[in-house]
Amino acid sequence: MKELLITSLLGIAVLAFDIVKIRKAILPVIILGFIATIASCVMDWGMNENPFNNNMLIMDNFALGFIAVLSIVAMFWFLISSDYFVNDVSRTDLYALVVFSFCGAMVLSAYSNLVMLFIGIEILSIPMYVLATSNKKSLTSNEAGFKYFFLGALASAILLFGIALIYGATGSFDMAAISAHISDTGTGTIMTAGILMIMVGFFFKVSIAPFHMWTPDVYQGSPTVITALMSTVVKGAAFAAMFRFFYLGFSSSLEYTSMIFAVTAALTLIVSNVMAVLQTNTKRLLAYSSISHAAFMLGAVMTATSTNPRILMYYILVYSIASLTSFTVLYQVSKVQNGAEGFDAFKGLVRRSPLMAGAMTLSLLSMAGIPPLAGFMAKYFVISAVLDAGYTWLVILMILSSAVAVYYYLRFIVAIFTPIENAGRIVLNDIQRIVMILFTIALVALFFLAAFV
Amino acid sequence: MLTLALIALPLLMSGAVFLLGAKVARSTAMATTLVMLGLTVFGAVQLSLGKTELLNFNQNWIGPLGLHYQFTLDGISIMLALLSAITAPLIVYSTISKTFKNPHIFYGLVLLMLGAMNGAFFAGDGLMFYIFYEVALIPIYFLILIWGRGEDKAKVTFKFFIYTIFGSLFMLISLLYVYQHTTPRSFSFDALYAAGTSLSALEQGWVFAGIFLAFAVKMPIFPFHTWQPSTYNAAPTAGTMLLAAIMLKMATFGLIRIALPMVPAGVAEYGDWAIVLSVIGIVYASMMAIVQKNFKLLIAYSSIAHVGLISAGILSGNAQGIQGGLFEMISHGILSVGLFFVYDIIESRMGHDRINEMGGIRAVNPTFAFLFFAIVMGSVALPFTSGFVGEFLLLLGLYQYSGTLALVGGLTVILGAVYMLRSFQAMMLGAENSATANFAPLTRHETILLAIVVILVVGLGIYSDPILQLSNNAIDSLLATTR
Numbered sequence: 007m008k009e010l011l012i013t014s015l016l017g018i019a020v021l022a023f024d025i026v027k028i029r030k031a032i033l034p035v036i037i038l039g040f041i042a043t044i045a046s047c048v049m050d051w052g053m054n055e056n057p058f059n060n061n062m063l064i065m066d067n068f069a070l071g072f073i074a075v076l077s078i079v080a081m082f083w084f085l086i087s088s089d090y091f092v093n094d095v096s097r098t099d100l101y102a103l104v105v106f107s108f109c110g111a112m113v114l115s116a117y118s119n120l121v122m123l124f125i126g127i128e129i130l131s132i133p134m135y136v137l138a139t140s141n142k143k144s145l146t147s148n149e150a151g152f153k154y155f156f157l158g159a160l161a162s163a164i165l166l167f168g169i170a171l172i173y174g175a176t177g178s179f180d181m182a183a184i185s186a187h188i189s190d191t192g193t194g195t196i197m198t199a200g201i202l203m204i205m206v207g208f209f210f211k212v213s214i215a216p217f218h219m220w221t222p223d224v225y226q227g228s229p230t231v232i233t234a235l236m237s238t239v240v241k242g243a244a245f246a247a248m249f250r251f252f253y254l255g256f257s258s259s260l261e262y263t264s265m266i267f268a269v270t271a272a273l274t275l276i277v278s279n280v281m282a283v284l285q286t287n288t289k290r291l292l293a294y295s296s297i298s299h300a301a302f303m304l305g306a307v308m309t310a311t312s313t314n315p316r317i318l319m320y321y322i323l324v325y326s327i328a329s330l331t332s333f334t335v336l337y338q339v340s341k342v343q344n345g346a347e348g349f350d351a352f353k354g355l356v357r358r359s360p361l362m363a364g365a366m367t368l369s370l371l372s373m374a375g376i377p378p379l380a381g382f383m384a385k386y387f388v389i390s391a392v393l394d395a396g397y398t399w400l401v402i403l404m405i406l407s408s409a410v411a412v413y414y415y416l417r418f419i420v421a422i423f424t425p426i427e428n429a430g431r432i433v434l435n436d437i438q439r440i441v442m443i444l445f446t447i448a449l450v451a452l453f454f455l456a457a458f459v
Numbered sequence: 460m461l462t463l464a465l466i467a468l469p470l471l472m473s474g475a476v477f478l479l480g481a482k483v484a485r486s487t488a489m490a491t492t493l494v495m496l497g498l499t500v501f502g503a504v505q506l507s508l509g510k511t512e513l514l515n516f517n518q519n520w521i522g523p524l525g526l527h528y529q530f531t532l533d534g535i536s537i538m539l540a541l542l543s544a545i546t547a548p549l550i551v552y553s554t555i556s557k558t559f560k561n562p563h564i565f566y567g568l569v570l571l572m573l574g575a576m577n578g579a580f581f582a583g584d585g586l587m588f589y590i591f592y593e594v595a596l597i598p599i600y601f602l603i604l605i606w607g608r609g610e611d612k613a614k615v616t617f618k619f620f621i622y623t624i625f626g627s628l629f630m631l632i633s634l635l636y637v638y639q640h641t642t643p644r645s646f647s648f649d650a651l652y653a654a655g656t657s658l659s660a661l662e663q664g665w666v667f668a669g670i671f672l673a674f675a676v677k678m679p680i681f682p683f684h685t686w687q688p689s690t691y692n693a694a695p696t697a698g699t700m701l702l703a704a705i706m707l708k709m710a711t712f713g714l715i716r717i718a719l720p721m722v723p724a725g726v727a728e729y730g731d732w733a734i735v736l737s738v739i740g741i742v743y744a745s746m747m748a749i750v751q752k753n754f755k756l757l758i759a760y761s762s763i764a765h766v767g768l769i770s771a772g773i774l775s776g777n778a779q780g781i782q783g784g785l786f787e788m789i790s791h792g793i794l795s796v797g798l799f800f801v802y803d804i805i806e807s808r809m810g811h812d813r814i815n816e817m818g819g820i821r822a823v824n825p826t827f828a829f830l831f832f833a834i835v836m837g838s839v840a841l842p843f844t845s846g847f848v849g850e851f852l853l854l855l856g857l858y859q860y861s862g863t864l865a866l867v868g869g870l871t872v873i874l875g876a877v878y879m880l881r882s883f884q885a886m887m888l889g890a891e892n893s894a895t896a897n898f899a900p901l902t903r904h905e906t907i908l909l910a911i912v913v914i915l916v917v918g919l920g921i922y923s924d925p926i927l928q929l930s931n932n933a934i935d936s937l938l939a940t941t942r
Contacts, residue, residue: 376597376624377590386586390524393639405632409625416620420613423604457521 007058007065008046009073010112012039017105024098032101033088039105040081047074061180062119068253068315069116072246075319076111079238079326080104086334086441087231089434100140104235107133111243118254120169120179123247127165127211130243131158134236138228150227157210157220165207171200181255188258201259204251205266211244212300215274222281225293230340233289234333237296238326245303249318252310260311267308268392268400274301275407282414289340289347291414292332295373298411299325302404305388313391320459321388324380324452327445328369332418334442335366338432349417354426362432363422365442370415372449375408380452387459461502461513462530462581465495465540469574476567485555488566492547492573499544502532507929517583525638525645529583534933538785538926539580539712542792546704547573549796549911553803554697555904559606568598572701579709585634586646588717589627592709596623599706602698603690612693619690626676626683630713633669636662637721648716652940655721663722664729670718671733674710678766680733681740691759696803699755703762703799704792711766711788714773715781715937723941726776734774734860738868740767745874749881754805754812757882758798761838764871765791771868772853776941780856781934782927787849789926790837790919794846797834797912800905805886808899814882819891823898828887830909835883837916839876845919848927 016039023032047070055065063069084104091097110130117123135158139151173179175197176187193201206217213221225233252260275298282294303325306318338359339351356363372381385408393401434442472491476484505513514532532540551569559565575598578591603616638646640654655663676683691699718726726733744763751757769787772780804827805820806812821828837844840851850872858865891898901909919926 371597377593382590382593389635393635398636398639401635402632405628409621409628412624413621416617420604420617423601424613457519459521 007055007063008050009043009065009070010063010109010116012042012046013105013109013112016040017102017109020098020102020105029098032098033084036084036101036105037081040077040084043077044074044081047071047077057118060119061182062122063113063116064118065116068250069112071315071319072115072242072322073112075323076108076115076239076242076246079242079323079330080108080111080235082327082441082445083231083235083238083330085437086330087234087337088437090229090231090337100137103133103137107131107137108239111239111246114243114247115250117247117250118181120172120181120184123251124162124166124169126247127162127207127244130240131162131211134158134232134240137232137235138224140232141229144227144229146227147229148227150224153220153227154224161207161210161217164203164210168200168203168205168207171196171203175200185255185257188256193259198259198262201256201263202266205263208244208248208251209270212241212248212303213297214270214300214304215277215297216270218274218277218297218300221297222290222293225296226287226290230289230333230337233293234330234337237292237329237333238322241296241300241303242322242326245300245307245318245322249307249310249315252307253315257311260308264308264395267304268397271301271304271308272400272403274298274304275403279407279410279414283410285414286349287347288336288349288351288418292329292336295411295414296329298407299329299373301407302385302388305392305400305404309391309395312394314459316459317387317391320452320456321384324372324384324449327448327452328372328381331365331369331442331445332373334438335362338362338434342430342432349421352418352421353424354429355422355432357425357429359432359434361439361442362434365446366422367419368446368449370418374412374415376412378453379449380456381449383453383456383459387456460516461498461505462532463516465498465502465532466530466574466578466581468495468498469570469577473567473570473574476563476570479563481561481563484563484566485551488570489548489551491570492544492551495573495577496544496548499537499540503537503541503929506532506534506537515583523644525641525643525647525650526586527584527645527647529587529647530578530581531583532581534930535712535715535785535937536580537929538789539708540577541926542708542789543573543576543580543705545789545915546700546792546796549793549908550697550700550704552904552908553700553796553800556902557697559695561605565602565606568602569697569701572598572602572706576705576709580712583648584646585638585648585651585717588713589631589634592627592630592713593624595706595709596620599694599698599701602701603694606695606698607693608695609693611689615686615689615693619686622676622683622686626673628673629669630673633666634717636666636669648720651717652720656723656940658722658725660724660728663725665725667718667722667725667730667733670713670722671730674713674718674770675733675736677710678707678770679763680736680767680770681743681763682736684740684744684763687763688756688759691762692753692755696799696806699759700796700799703759703795707762707766708788708792711769711773711784714770715784719773719776719781720937720940723776726774730774734771734857734864737767737771737774738857738864740764741771741868741871742874745871745878748878749874751878752813752815754814754882754886755799755802757814757878758795758802761798761875761878762791762795764875768850768853768857768868768871771864772856775856775860776938777856777859778934778938779852779859781937782930783849783852783854783856785930785934786845786923786927787853790845790849790916793912793915793919794834794837797909797916798838800908800912801831801834804901804905809894814885817886817892817895818889819887820895820898821887822891823895824900826906827898827901827909830906830913831887832883833913834909834916835879837913837920839879840872843917843920845916845923847920848923
């Protein structure tokens with residue numbers, strides 16, 4: 007429980023800092039808070055702490071692992087986007103919102119009661135609605151927040167409906183009790199309807215086709231650093247929750263839901279990759295790329311009974327590094343070019359900032375799944391799990407869609423290495439530079455460290 | 460350990476070259492390739508003495524998934540190792556008079572590519588092979604994109620990259636399919652061979668189709684060749700040499716290492732189309748070469764023709780075909796370096812490579828003409844050149860498979876003579892014109908490099924037995940497993 011307490015207190019502390027006017031200390035304190043969280047995850051590893059408050063949350067290794075991975079991602083998000091909030095009058099509020107949202111992510115990694123699942127999703131989402139609109143003067147940002155809120159609320163409602171149906175069928179919110187009930191009496195019609203509705207709710211949150219329509223609009227409209235957060239921490243937490251749902255309580259239902267997973271994953275791969283090829287706006291393109299990665303993560307979820315959750319953790323970590331890098335670079339290049347987000351904005355990046363050009367190139371190649379970058383191993387683990395589950399056709403589709411993905415990732419690389427006249431340099435601050443270098447090393451190092459997954 | 464060193468050394472040195480900076484880049488790269496040559500020769504000696512303990516390396520990478528860091532130097536991979544070890548110093552040496560922007564990155568990428576290609580040649584594990592096969596693509600992509608020439612180089616490299624990735628992903632599908640049938644799960648070639656041969660012939664045929672598609676794009680085989688001439692043309696000469704001399708050999712090597720032993724029934728019963736495509740490619744590319752007006756494009760098309768013959772010979776699946784394929788890989792690699800260097804000499808002096816606008820260079824520069832002619836003779840497979848040994852064995856192998864195809868494939872020798880001699884005649888003989896009259900004499904390093912190539916071509920042609928001996932046993936045991 008320490009982890010959740012630390013982060014909650016951190017959020018309150020950040021708010022309090024505004025009152026006492028020591029804004030400069032905010033970022034270091036947040037980073038320390040996240041380091042404390044990660045350290046506490048490491049210390050609690052394998053301890054199997056007592057369940058909290060009647061099995062509401064269980065800090066098992068699954069939870070600790072995901073919390074640690076998401077903390078690392080969130081911490082680096084704070085570091086790499088450190089120049090975004092500097093001039094915002096309400097930056098303490100925004101910082102606090104991100105931290106509170108992260109508490110939701112922790113609840114989602116550790117829930118063992120369907121009520122906590124719902125609460126976790128709400129804690130995660132509601133600050134994100136606000137953050138999506140945080141660029142108050144921009145119409146698109148407002149539109150993004152508005153869309154995100156309405157569709158997110160709808161998804162939450164469907165999810166809640168599903169939870170209610172499961173409660174109706176079993177008389178319990180507790181995952182262990184529900185699991186026992188299923189193994190005693192099997193799943194009836196009401197239960198099945200409940201599971202399906204919960205799946206729809208999840209699909210909305212992680213943007214799986216055909217429930218992905220909001221993603222490009224919201225990702226494009228939101229401030230870029232917030233988009234980076236959505237595509238990493240928020241998506242990762244929602245996937246952790248989905249995995250936990252089937253891993254802890256509903257593994258037997260995978261027998262009939264895995265086909266649904268396979269079909270939606272296939273649909274997602276086709277839709278996202280075809281749409282991505284057509285995009286001219288790079289931010290929107292990255293949104294579609296994020297959707298296609300969701301299909302791979304779904305592949306890990308659909309094999310939740312037979313595979314190790316570490317596959318999903320690894321995928322989330324690797325994808326998050328690449329995604330944070332690419333969104334940050336996009337933010338930096340469009341900032342100095344009046345918000346341009348076409349491929350032209352990346353032209354000559356190799357001259358303007360060799361570090362960003364290199365980091366971006368490696369991230370894109372990693373997302374495309376080209377060895378020796380970690381993205382290849384991440385995809386390989388999922389593919390090998392799906393293959394074991396017997397979905398050869400889905401594997402072929404995954405591999406072919408990777409080939410399509412190479413096409414659109416390569417368009418960035420071509421632009422980056424296209425020389426331009428009188429290119430001004432783009433300067434990152436020291437923290438960002440160090441994080442970029444760390445990310446670049448990590449993308450290669452994680453490939454070789456895949457043996458520990 | 461030796462195999463590991465041959466992979467790790469260039470990879471580590473590429474990092475060193477990146478960091479050491481522009482001044483020492485070329486000399487470091489040169490030294491590294493020479494050390495690799497020494498190590499490879501040492502390996503060849505070890506192999507011929509039958510001492511294999513240094514040549515095998517096996518370490519678990521991801522145990523449960525059956526992935527290994529497994530590298531072996533056997534009678535087959537030694538041929539490719541020799542090829543890469545001989546041509547790499549020549550390629551680096553060929554750039555000695557050139558000035559590149561950011562030379563440390565240029566030579567770093569070259570070394571990176573050499574390491575990756577050695578990795579593919581030594582891999583004893585299917586996924587390792589795939590990984591290195593892909594890794595080699597990244598440096599050459601940037602070599603062409605950054606140091607290439609022409610307005611459309613971005614477009615050309617784009618096509619090249621997509622094409623190759625798309626092809627090799629089919630190989631991944633095939634490998635995964637066979638991997639699924641291994642017990643316990645393992646990607647090591649021995650396990651893959653066992654699993655692959657136990658599949659039904661039809662399944663093997665499909666697996667072969669996936670693998671061949673990947674290699675057909677890389678080699679390239681008609682009709683998957685469309686990326687090749689434009690890419691060769693856009694690449695800096697050293698990049699073209701890397702592509703033609705070494706990189707495409709990963710594919711022909713893959714046919715021997717993966718396709719033949721893993722899915723022998725698939726090749727034998729459902730592989731006819733692949734051989735027919737290869738033979739069509741020979742004739743088609745030779746015809747295309749005849750009508751080319753630019754010398755570099757002519758060499759590019761001639762490369763398609765030669766590779767088509769290698770592919771057809773190997774796929775005919777007998778000892779002569781495989782033996783000839785391996786020998787021709789070395790021969791073609793050395794000749795490619797020579798021919799593209801000849802192109803480079805001409806281009807740097809004339810400013811273009813349009814065949815019909817030259818003539819009479821022999822009168823101005825007889826040394827160059829002589830060395831060029833010797834290389835041309837190797838390329839048209841004149842007896843006592845390395846090209847003859849390789850092509851003769853290949854045609855012999857193909858003949859055992861089908862006399863008709865061998866007859867058609869044999870056209871490569873005749874048509875090759877047509878386009879090579881015609882272009883030689885047009886550029887070198889006849890009366891000089893105002894442009895060629897001032898054709899500058901060869902510099903010392905140009906003479907040395909061409910002389911080395913000529914010596915190798917003639918030397919291998921006359922004294923080919925030691926090289927053939929190296930691979931004999933390995934080919935016999937390979938054929939024994941496929942029956």
